[in-house]
Amino acid sequence: MAPLLEISSLRAYYGATEALHGLSFSIAQGGITTLLGANGAGKTTTLRAISGLVRREGSIVFDGRPIDKMATEDITRLGVAHVPEGRGTFVGLSVEENLKIASYGRRDKSGVRRDLDLVFTYFPRLKERIAQQAGTLSGGEQQMLAISRALMLGPRLMLLDEPSFGLAPLIVQEIFQIMRRINEEAGVSMLLVEQNAALALNLAENAYVLETGTVVMAGPSAELKNDEGIRKSYLGY
Amino acid sequence: MEQLIQQIASGLASGAIYALVALALVMIFTATDHLNFAQGEMAMFSTYICWQFIQWGFPFWPALGFTILFSFLLGVAIERVILRPLHNASVLSIVVVFIGLLAIFHSLAGGIWSHTIKNFPSPFPNVTFAGSGYIGAHQIGMILVSLLMLFALFAFFRFTPLGLAMRAAAQNPVSARLVGVKVDWMLALGWGLAAAVGAVAGAMVAPVVYLEPNMMASILLYGFAGALVGGISNPAGAVFGGFLVGVLENLVAYFGNLTEKTFGIYIVGNGEKLTVALIIVITILTLKPAGLFGRTTVRRV
Ligand SMILES: Nc1ncnc2c1ncn2[C@@H]1O[C@H](COP(=O)(O)OP(=O)(O)OP(=O)(O)O)[C@@H](O)[C@H]1O
Numbered sequence: 305m306a307p308l309l310e311i312s313s314l315r316a317y318y319g320a321t322e323a324l325h326g327l328s329f330s331i332a333q334g335g336i337t338t339l340l341g342a343n344g345a346g347k348t349t350t351l352r353a354i355s356g357l358v359r360r361e362g363s364i365v366f367d368g369r370p371i372d373k374m375a376t377e378d379i380t381r382l383g384v385a386h387v388p389e390g391r392g393t394f395v396g397l398s399v400e401e402n403l404k405i406a407s408y409g410r411r412d413k414s415g416v417r418r419d420l421d422l423v424f425t426y427f428p429r430l431k432e433r434i435a436q437q438a439g440t441l442s443g444g445e446q447q448m449l450a451i452s453r454a455l456m457l458g459p460r461l462m463l464l465d466e467p468s469f470g471l472a473p474l475i476v477q478e479i480f481q482i483m484r485r486i487n488e489e490a491g492v493s494m495l496l497v498e499q500n501a502a503l504a505l506n507l508a509e510n511a512y513v514l515e516t517g518t519v520v521m522a523g524p525s526a527e528l529k530n531d532e533g534i535r536k537s538y539l540g541y
Numbered sequence: 542m543e544q545l546i547q548q549i550a551s552g553l554a555s556g557a558i559y560a561l562v563a564l565a566l567v568m569i570f571t572a573t574d575h576l577n578f579a580q581g582e583m584a585m586f587s588t589y590i591c592w593q594f595i596q597w598g599f600p601f602w603p604a605l606g607f608t609i610l611f612s613f614l615l616g617v618a619i620e621r622v623i624l625r626p627l628h629n630a631s632v633l634s635i636v637v638v639f640i641g642l643l644a645i646f647h648s649l650a651g652g653i654w655s656h657t658i659k660n661f662p663s664p665f666p667n668v669t670f671a672g673s674g675y676i677g678a679h680q681i682g683m684i685l686v687s688l689l690m691l692f693a694l695f696a697f698f699r700f701t702p703l704g705l706a707m708r709a710a711a712q713n714p715v716s717a718r719l720v721g722v723k724v725d726w727m728l729a730l731g732w733g734l735a736a737a738v739g740a741v742a743g744a745m746v747a748p749v750v751y752l753e754p755n756m757m758a759s760i761l762l763y764g765f766a767g768a769l770v771g772g773i774s775n776p777a778g779a780v781f782g783g784f785l786v787g788v789l790e791n792l793v794a795y796f797g798n799l800t801e802k803t804f805g806i807y808i809v810g811n812g813e814k815l816t817v818a819l820i821i822v823i824t825i826l827t828l829k830p831a832g833l834f835g836r837t838t839v840r841r842v
C-alpha cells in the first residue's frame with residue numbers, strides 16, 4: 305500500500321537559518337509513527353513544515369497529493385490535523401466554541417455529530433466543562449481539548465507535538481490510551497513527537513530519530529527499543 | 542434637575558457615537574494589536590460618500606446602505622492592498638502608514654468636496670418629543686441606530702460561524718489556521734466591518750457637528766478614550782466606555798456652569814470639557830491600566 309505521507313529531501317527555514325537539512329521519511333496508512341530526538345533536533349519544525357507553518361523546500365506528498373506548496377488552511381482541510389506544541393488553546397473561547405470552530409470546514413454534518421459524540425465518550429470531562437472558558441481548563445484538560453479539536457476536523461492524519469508535556473503520569477496514560485483508541489476506532493493515522501521515548505515507542509509501530517535536522521535512525525519501534533544507542537540516549541538505561 | 546437630565550441624555554447621544562468609534566478601533570486592535578489612527582478620517586470620508594448619494598437624489602436610508610457597503614469594501618481593500626504587504630513590518634512603519642492614510646483621506650475629501658462646511662440632513666423628524674423637552678428626535682435616533690448596530694455586531698460575533706472564526710483568528714492566528722480558518726481574510730473582514738461601523742457613526746453625528754473634513758477629529762479622540770477606559774481588548778467594555786465618556790463630558794460642562802452660577806467662580810465650562818474628560822480618563826487608566834473591563838484572560842499554563 306502506498307504510504308499516507310511521504311517526505312523527501314525536506315528543508316525548512318527560520319529566516320535565513322536552515323533548521324531541517326533534507327529529511328526523508330514516510331508514514332504508512334493507518335499506523336502510528338513517532339519522531340524522537342533531543343531538544344532542538346527539529347521535531348517541532350518537521351511538523352510545522354508539514355502543516356506549512358514554516359518556509360520549506362522539498363517534497364511532501366499526502367495521500368498521493370503534493371502539499372508542499374499549499375497553505376496551512378488548505379492542508380488542514382485535506383485531512384491533516386496538527387495538535388501544536390503548547391496545545392494552541394483558544395483561551396478566550398468556550399470549550400464548545402473551541403470544538404465547533406474545527407468542524408466548520410466540513411460538509412458531512414452526520415460525521416461532525418458522530419465525532420462530537422466520540423469526543424465526549426473519550427473525554428467525558430470536556431462535556432462537563434462545555435460552557436467553560438477554555439483558558440480556565442487544567443493543563444491535562446487543555447491537551448484533551450487540543451486532541452478533540454483536531455478530531456473534529458475529521459482528519460486522516462494527526463500530527464501530535466509532545467502531548468505528554470508538563471502533565472502528571474496518570475493523565476498522560478489516560479491521554480495515550482485515548483490516542484490509541486482514536487487510531488484504532490476512528491482510523492486516524494498519527495505522527496507523534498515525544499520527549500518521553502519509552503512512552504512513544506510503546507504506542508508507535510515505527511520510529512525515526514532526528515539529530516540536528518537529519519534522520520539518523522529509523523525502524524520498527526520494537527527494534528529501536530532494543531538498540532543500545534537508543535537505550536542509552538533516550539530511554540536512560 | 543431638568544437640565545441635568547437633559548445633559549445626561551445628550552451625553553448618551555454623543556456617547557453612542559463614541560461607542561461606535563471605540564468599537565471600530567477595538568475590532569482592528571484585537572485582530573492586529575494596532576490602533577488605526579485613520580479610523581476617524583475613514584468615517585469622515587464615508588460620510589461624504591453618503592452626502593454625495595443624497596445629493597444625487599437618493600433618500601437617506603438607501604444612501605446610508607450604499608455607504609455602508611462602500612465603506613466595507615474600502616476597508617477590505619485597504620487591508621488587502623496596503624496593510625497585507627506590511628504584515629511583518631515594525632510597529633513604527635505601521636503607524637506611519639496609518640498617519641499616511643489619515644492625511645490621504647483628509648486631503649481627498651477636501652479636494653473632492655472642498656473644505657467648506659456642509660449641512661447634513663437628519664433622517665429623523667425634526668421634533669422634540671411632547672412633554673419631554675429633554676432630548677431631540679435626532680438624538681434619540683442616534684442612540685437607537687447605534688444600539689441596533691452594536692446589537693447586530695454582537696449577535697454576528699457571538700452566533701455566526703464567521704463571527705466565531707474572526708474571534709478565533711484574532712485570539713490565536715496559528716491555531717486558527719490549524720483548524721482551517723483563512724486568517725488573512727478574517728483580518729480584511731475586520732477592517733471592512735470597522736469601516737462600516739465608522740460610516741454609520743459619521744452619518745449619525747454629521748447632522749450635529751456638520752460635514753467638513755475635520756468633523757471626526759475630536760470624536761476619534763473621545764472614541765479612543767472610551768475604548769481605553771472600557772478596555773481596549775474588550776468590545777463590550779469599549780462600548781460602555783464610549784457612553785461613559787459621552788456622559789462625563791456633558792456633566793463636566795453642566796457642573797462647571799452650575800458652580801459658576803452659584804458661586805460666581807468659573808472653573809470649567811464647555812471649552813474645557815474635552816480636557817477634563819481626558820483627565821478623568823487618564824486617572825482611570827492610572828488606577829486600572831487595562832481599563833475598567835480590560836480583559837485579563839484567565840490562563841493556566
Ligand atoms: N521560531 C524560531 N526561530 C528561529 N529558530 C528556531 C525557531 N524555532 C526553532 N528554531 C530552531 O530550529 C531548531 C529546531 O527546533 P525545533 O523546535 O524544531 O526543535 P524540537 O526538536 O522540537 O525541540 P524540543 O524538543 O525542545 O521541542 C533549533 O535549533 C531551534 O533553535
Ligand SMILES: [Mg+2]
Pocket residue numbers: 347348349389
Ligand atoms: Mg518541539
